[in-house]
Amino acid sequence: MRTPLSWLAGRYSLGARSVRLAALGSVVASIAIIVTGGIVRVTGSGLGCTDWPMCTGETLAPTAEMGVHGAIEFGNRLLTGALCAVVGWVIITARLQEKPMPAVLRGGWAQFWIVVLNAVVGGVTVWMRLSPYIVAAHFLAATLLLTAAVYTWHAAYADADTHAGVDGAAGGAAARLRSLSAALVAVTALLIVVGTLATGSGPHAGDSSDVPRMPFDWTAVTVVHGVLAGAVLVLAGALLSALPREQGFGAARRKAAAFLAVLLGQGVVGLVQSLTALPSLVVMLHLLGSALVWTGVLQVHFTLKRACFAPSDPLGGAPRPRARDAATHA
Numbered sequence: 001m002r003t004p005l006s007w008l009a010g011r012y013s014l015g016a017r018s019v020r021l022a023a024l025g026s027v028v029a030s031i032a033i034i035v036t037g038g039i040v041r042v043t044g045s046g047l048g049c050t051d052w053p054m055c056t057g058e059t060l061a062p063t064a065e066m067g068v069h070g071a072i073e074f075g076n077r078l079l080t081g082a083l084c085a086v087v088g089w090v091i092i093t094a095r096l097q098e099k100p101m102p103a104v105l106r107g108g109w110a111q112f113w114i115v116v117l118n119a120v121v122g123g124v125t126v127w128m129r130l131s132p133y134i135v136a137a138h139f140l141a142a143t144l145l146l147t148a149a150v151y152t153w154h155a156a157y158a159d160a161d162t163h164a165g166v167d168g169a170a171g172g173a174a175a176r177l178r179s180l181s182a183a184l185v186a187v188t189a190l191l192i193v194v195g196t197l198a199t200g201s202g203p204h205a206g207d208s209s210d211v212p213r214m215p216f217d218w219t220a221v222t223v224v225h226g227v228l229a230g231a232v233l234v235l236a237g238a239l240l241s242a243l244p245r246e247q248g249f250g251a252a253r254r255k256a257a258a259f260l261a262v263l264l265g266q267g268v269v270g271l272v273q274s275l276t277a278l279p280s281l282v283v284m285l286h287l288l289g290s291a292l293v294w295t296g297v298l299q300v301h302f303t304l305k306r307a308c309f310a311p312s313d314p315l316g317g318a319p320r321p322r323a324r325d326a327a328t329h330a
Contacts, residue, residue, distance in 0.1 A: 012096055013096055013097065013098045014093050014096045014097060016097065016099075016156070018093045018096075019090070019093040019094050019097060019101060019104060019156050020153075020156045020157065022086070022089045022090045022093045022094075022156075023090055023104065023107075023149070023152045023153040023155075023156040024153055025086050025089070025090075026083075026086050026087055026090050026108075026111060026149040026152060026153070027146070027149045027150055027153050027295065029079075029082065029083045029086045029087075029149075030083070030111075030142070030145050030146040030149040030291075031146065031288070031291045031292070031295070032079065032083075033076075033079055033080065033083055033118075033142055033145070034139070034142045034143070034146065034287065034288075034290075034291045035284065035287060035288050035291070036075070036076045036079055037076060037138070037139065037142060038283070038284050038287040038288075039072065039076070039284065040072055040073055040076050040206065041135070041204055041205075041206040042204050042280040042283050042284060043068075043069070043072055043280070044069065044205075044206065044207050044208040045068070045069040045070075045072040045073045045206075045207075046073065046125070046126075046130045046135075046205075046206030046207045046211075047069075047073075047126065047129065047130060047206075047207045047209070048062065048066060048067075048068075048069030048070040048071070048072055048073030048074070049062060049066075049070055049073045049074055049077070049126065050126070051126065052122065052123035052126040052127065053123060055070065055073075055074055055077075061074060062074045077122075080115065080118075080119055080122075083115055084112070084115055087108060087111045087112050087115060088112070090104070090107075090108040090111065090152060091105065091108035091109060091112070094108055094156075101155070101156070103151075103152075103155035103158065104152055104155045104156050106155075107148055107149075107151050107152030107155055108152055110148040110151075110152075111145060111148045111149055111152065114141065114144055114145040114148055115145060117141055117144075118138065118141040118142055118144075118145060121134065121137055121138045121141050122138055125138050129211070130205060130206045130207050130211045131212075132199075132200035132201075132205070132211070132212065132213055132214045133200070133214070135199075135200065135206060136196035136197070136199070136200050139196055139199075140192075140193070140196065143192060143291075143294060146291060146294060146295065147294070147298060150294075150295055150298040150299065150302070151298070151302065154298075154299070154302040154303070154306075158306060173244070174308040176242060177239070177242060177243065177304060177308060178304075178305070178308060180235065180238060180239040180242060181239060181300065181301045181304050181305070182301075183235055184232065184235045184236060184239055184297055184300070184301070185297055185298070185301050187228060187231050187232050187235060188232050188293065188294065188297045190228055191225065191228040191229055191231075191232055192290060192293075192294060194221065194224055194225045194228055195225055195290060197214060197216055197221050197225075198218065198221045198222050198225050200213060200214035200216075201213055201214045201215075201216040201217070201218040201221050202218055202278055203278060204278065204280070204283060222274055225270075226270070229263075229266075229267055229270065232263060232297075233260070233263055233264070233267070236256065236259055236260050236263060236297075236300075237260065239256055239300070239304075240253065240256040240257060240260060243256060243304075248307055249304075249307050251303050251307070252300065252303045252304045252307050255296070255299050255300045255303050256300050256304075258296060259293075259296035259297060259299070259300050262289070262292050262293055262296050263293055263296070265289065266286065266289035266290065266292070266293050269282060269285050269286045269289055270286055270289075273285075273286055
């Protein structure tokens, strides 16, 4: 069946650079939606708009009487519209490539549906008057969106140059690297989930009214969060040490080293906020750091996965080595 995109694809084409920039834009927009959601919470603007999808029962936008809290909450909602536009541009640029980019298209459409999911969860958050469990789900949905965006960003390079890459690692070494990378992603994900429990137990409820908090001991949850951060640090160091120094793994080593640096910075910010009674600005920096940490660990994982495995022969034969390191672009 003919669609507007298929009609356009038959008449126009865009270069690979366009889809790469669009995919990068979706990563930036996904991080921005996480950060602005945090701004809503730490400024107590979570109920700045008292209803959803309308801001009030009668108006789409906030009224002057709602003040700055209404403006902040409504601004966060408007950013969702901008995010939809960015994701739409990812889909369009991927569809208008001369060489098909199926992984990028899948990633773009996944982002679209996750944006819809996140908007619905955001509405439920308002309806449930900032239940800390729904707020945590809202953050995790935004993190899921970031996951899809990073995958799409990586796929924009892999799809654009399917015959480029690196020699795969030997079987035993590849299995060890793959296991370390998977463990690193899993423990980082657990770290983020426990972070939502610390947030839900802490003082920043998202509104100036008396919003109930999660019934956990904040100090105990924070200690568990710190232990998990230490485990992530150890796993990241072990992975960096295990990565071969051959040219084909240069991108993976650089990204693992960058991830370690971001993780250490995030640890310092987390320690400062715990010792200084969670000041709003430091909480925001920690939230930004969590998005950067998750982006970093996914970049390490996807880059390493590509470095370990060459594409299969088109006729179904054994994987064949690839000549150059295109992973350095992703």
